Amino acid sequence: MSTATTTPTVLIIGATSAIATATARCYAADRARFFLVARSPERLAAIRDDLLVRGATQVDTYALDLTDLDGHAAMLAAAKAALGRIDATLVAYGTLGNQQQSEASVEATLREWHTNATSTIALLTLLANELERQRGGTLAVISSVAGDRGRRSNYVYGAAKGALSIFLQGLRARLRKAGVRVVTIKPGMVDTPMTAHLRKGPLFASPERVGRDIYAAMRRGRAVVYTPGYWRLVMFVLRAIPEPIFIRLPL
Amino acid sequence: MLDPTVREYGSWGRYPRLRPRAVVPITWRDELPDLAALPGSVLPYGYGRSYGDSCLNEGGTLLDVSGLNRFIHFDDQTGVLRCEAGVRLDQILATFVPRGWFLPVTPGTKFVSVGGAIANDIHGKNHHVAGTFGRHVLRFELVRSTGERLICSPAEHADLFRATIGGLGLTGLITWAEIRLKPIANAFIDEEQIRFESLDEFLALSAESADRYEYTVAWVDCFVGGGRYVRGHFMRGNHDPSPERPKRLPDRTLRLAVPVDLPGIVLNTVTIRAFNTVYYHRQRAARVRKVIPYEPFFYPLDTIHAWNRMYGRRGFLQYQCVVPTDGDNAAIKEILDRIRRAGQGSFLTVFKTFGDQPSPGMLSFPRPGVTLALDFPLQGAATLRLLDDLDAVVRASGGALYPAKDARMSATTFRASFPRWQEFARYVDPHFSSSFWRRVTSEDGRSA
Ligand SMILES: Cc1cc2nc3c(=O)[nH]c(=O)nc-3n(C[C@H](O)[C@H](O)[C@H](O)COP(=O)(O)OP(=O)(O)OC[C@H]3O[C@@H](n4cnc5c(N)ncnc54)[C@H](O)[C@@H]3O)c2cc1C
Ligand SMILES: NC(=O)c1ccc[n+]([C@@H]2O[C@H](COP(=O)([O-])OP(=O)(O)OC[C@H]3O[C@@H](n4cnc5c(N)ncnc54)[C@H](OP(=O)(O)O)[C@@H]3O)[C@@H](O)[C@H]2O)c1
Numbered sequence: 001m002s003t004a005t006t007t008p009t010v011l012i013i014g015a016t017s018a019i020a021t022a023t024a025r026c027y028a029a030d031r032a033r034f035f036l037v038a039r040s041p042e043r044l045a046a047i048r049d050d051l052l053v054r055g056a057t058q059v060d061t062y063a064l065d066l067t068d069l070d071g072h073a074a075m076l077a078a079a080k081a082a083l084g085r086i087d088a089t090l091v092a093y094g095t096l097g098n099q100q101q102s103e104a105s106v107e108a109t110l111r112e113w114h115t116n117a118t119s120t121i122a123l124l125t126l127l128a129n130e131l132e133r134q135r136g137g138t139l140a141v142i143s144s145v146a147g148d149r150g151r152r153s154n155y156v157y158g159a160a161k162g163a164l165s166i167f168l169q170g171l172r173a174r175l176r177k178a179g180v181r182v183v184t185i186k187p188g189m190v191d192t193p194m195t196a197h198l199r200k201g202p203l204f205a206s207p208e209r210v211g212r213d214i215y216a217a218m219r220r221g222r223a224v225v226y227t228p229g230y231w232r233l234v235m236f237v238l239r240a241i242p243e244p245i246f247i248r249l250p251l
Numbered sequence: 252m253l254d255p256t257v258r259e260y261g262s263w264g265r266y267p268r269l270r271p272r273a274v275v276p277i278t279w280r281d282e283l284p285d286l287a288a289l290p291g292s293v294l295p296y297g298y299g300r301s302y303g304d305s306c307l308n309e310g311g312t313l314l315d316v317s318g319l320n321r322f323i324h325f326d327d328q329t330g331v332l333r334c335e336a337g338v339r340l341d342q343i344l345a346t347f348v349p350r351g352w353f354l355p356v357t358p359g360t361k362f363v364s365v366g367g368a369i370a371n372d373i374h375g376k377n378h379h380v381a382g383t384f385g386r387h388v389l390r391f392e393l394v395r396s397t398g399e400r401l402i403c404s405p406a407e408h409a410d411l412f413r414a415t416i417g418g419l420g421l422t423g424l425i426t427w428a429e430i431r432l433k434p435i436a437n438a439f440i441d442e443e444q445i446r447f448e449s450l451d452e453f454l455a456l457s458a459e460s461a462d463r464y465e466y467t468v469a470w471v472d473c474f475v476g477g478g479r480y481v482r483g484h485f486m487r488g489n490h491d492p493s494p495e496r497p498k499r500l501p502d503r504t505l506r507l508a509v510p511v512d513l514p515g516i517v518l519n520t521v522t523i524r525a526f527n528t529v530y531y532h533r534q535r536a537a538r539v540r541k542v543i544p545y546e547p548f549f550y551p552l553d554t555i556h557a558w559n560r561m562y563g564r565r566g567f568l569q570y571q572c573v574v575p576t577d578g579d580n581a582a583i584k585e586i587l588d589r590i591r592r593a594g595q596g597s598f599l600t601v602f603k604t605f606g607d608q609p610s611p612g613m614l615s616f617p618r619p620g621v622t623l624a625l626d627f628p629l630q631g632a633a634t635l636r637l638l639d640d641l642d643a644v645v646r647a648s649g650g651a652l653y654p655a656k657d658a659r660m661s662a663t664t665f666r667a668s669f670p671r672w673q674e675f676a677r678y679v680d681p682h683f684s685s686s687f688w689r690r691v692t693s694e695d696g697r698s699a
Binding site: 029043046053 | 259279281282318323
């Protein structure tokens with residue numbers, strides 16, 4: 001394969017996500033080379049074609065269910081073989097489980113936890129070591145504003161994203177010396193298939209808007225990004241509300 | 252804060268407000284739901300840039316195709332682009348203008364989908380040379396409620412091809428389409444604006460510009476009456492040919508927005524008159540020529556997101572008709588007279604001469620003549636009565652109304668506008684329908 005040194009190499013895990021697609025399109029305009037991981041080969045092929053038209057110089061795809069922890073190492077080896085050095089990594093997969101279902105079933109709670117926390121943390125452990133060896137690169141992971149404070153309407157999802165955010169905080173400090181930049185992304189509400197069942201209010205943003213923010217944050221290696229930016233203020237206020245009042249709010 | 256691409260499932264005029272029973276997002280073209288099993292009738296929904304009820308399906312299901320927004324293939328020798336039907340025209344421009352390609356036909360907003368552009372067989376300022384959007388569509392895939400997936404082109408399923416272009420989303424779901432882009436040298440338009448003071452002057456400018464200018468359109472102030480009939484600005488332009496100018500424009504995201512409904516008072520006859528007068532006089536010279544980026548030339552309104560909210564909660568009506576040009580143009584004069592007499596204002600009135608390139612669709616709106624597009628703040632029964640009167644003038648002239656802009660035409664007007672409607676009806680998918688279609692095919696033509 002041809003390795004033009006000026007074009008970035010990008011690994012995207014959960015590449016069929018609407019937010020990940022929007023981010024990938026920004027990199028495609030930079031003629032990036034991609035390694036895309038997700039569950040469905042057909043969906044991956046659709047995204048590959050799109051990125052190629054948009055200017056990507058190379059797109060390899062890899063089908064894997066990320067909850068299958070045993071598959072992680074082989075996938076990373078394939079990504080390294082295809083890309084060589086990995087300049088930018090985006091971990092985007094996740095599920096917005098049904099909170100009521102989780103309350104009623106231990107199994108449902110643990111399944112959500114496994115997808116959004118355990119499997120992601122497992123993957124990040126391998127990725128961190130890889131990037132540390134490579135001494136450089138950007139590692140961006142999509143967490144959520146939901147991880148900033150537990151709310152009755154989605155605390156199972158929120159707790160998993162909160163765990164992820166804290167894990168990333170530690171990782172950022174550890175990898176700093178190796179020159180690896182860890183970016184925690186906290187989107188607010190985004191109009192994607194994940195939220196298709198929700199009524200859209202003015203606080204919803206498009207995946208395009210969020211994807212542009214993520215791309216910019218990855219390029220600059222920012223630590224924690226809220227997207228759209230006003231969520232930083234919204235969450236600042238929400239975190240400041242004293243607990244006895246907060247638990248009475250219909251959130 | 253407002254994002255132009257988050258959906259509310261209304262139409263652009265915000266009238267009528269009709270709720271679907273369900274909205275089903277379509278995200279992957281190989282994973283379609285069983286259309287026959289969805290609640291009620293189904294209708295594809297792009298970005299709701301149609302004004303009335305042709306993109307609405309009260310009590311039925313809307314198929315939200317905005318998730319089908321991927322490119323599939325581009326041939327940089329021929330300019331042929333294959334893309335999914337929910338791709339918006341602004342996405343095509345953002346990717347392809349920097350590479351020297353432009354849309355073959357574009358409407359006055361770039362926030363419309365390829366599927367919507369086909370379903371309304373839209374027209375642009377270059378109609379007199381390029382015809383409608385459908386003329387630049389090579390083929391598409393149409394999914395019927397039987398689950399059949401048909402590739403339609405002038406050679407395959409040619410009848411369904413002609414029914415679907417301008418087919419108002421009623422013949423099935425378009426999943427992808429192939430369109431031909433056209434080469435450009437840079438991202439700029441060489442534009443000339445000329446003031447005119449009568450209908451004859453407008454017609455003379457149109458005729459004189461047709462051969463030399465790819466794009467022509469006029470903005471008209473219809474409040475000034477008394478023998479002079481119309482005054483306005485004629486705008487004509489060509490793609491700038493010089494290879495030195497840049498193909499890439501600096502990134503410019505939306506800066507202005509109308510975040511809430513303004514009270515209905517804001518746009519009344521007085522403010523509209525004032526706006527029109529200021530607009531008319533903003534250009535001092537009778538002629539101004541300049542080279543400008545393509546965006547302000549084609550999409551002056553897109554910089555103000557949700558400008559439709561200026562008309563307040565009641566919404567507004569857009570009225571677009573085409574009337575054949577003839578010796579004395581009595582129909583156009585009569586339409587303008589009636590509007591003036593009724594004292595109901597139009598904020599933005601657009602005039603354009605259509606050329607004689609045949610439109611490919613059975614229900615395509617464009618045909619030779621002059622097209623007028625006017626906005627009316629909805630002022631109850633008086634507005635509706637006025638528009639009914641205008642319909643009568645249009646019908647008598649042998650003209651037509653544009654379904655993409657319509658919320659109220661009668662079945663009689665629809666049938667007079669589209670003499671091939673019965674032939675078209677044979678291709679309507681039995682599980683597809685829209686509020687518009689039920690209205691214009693019902694007996695009294697008013698009930699939804
Ligand atoms: C500011 C402004 C300026 C405009 N200027 C012009 C102009 O100059 N010329 C012009 O012709 N029009 C113009 N329009 C109208 C606009 O171009 C059309 O209404 C267009 O069809 C809207 O596209 P949409 O994607 O928003 O579709 P919608 O409005 O959501 O739907 C339009 C129709 O397309 C059908 N449809 C959508 N997607 C599919 C699909 N995948 N398969 C099958 N059917 C589908 C729908 O069922 C519906 O019947 C303008 C509109 C605005 C708001
Ligand atoms: N949308 C929001 O409002 C919002 C807000 C804050 C944070 N987020 C986060 O943003 C990220 C992207 O979500 P999105 O909004 O873009 O939604 P989306 O389009 O539904 O994407 C979710 C993605 O996760 C993938 N996925 C789920 N489980 C998987 C598994 N076991 N193995 C592999 N892939 C799996 C899905 O892949 P398949 O194609 O195989 O299903 C899909 O690509 C998620 O982490 C989400 O938690 C979203």
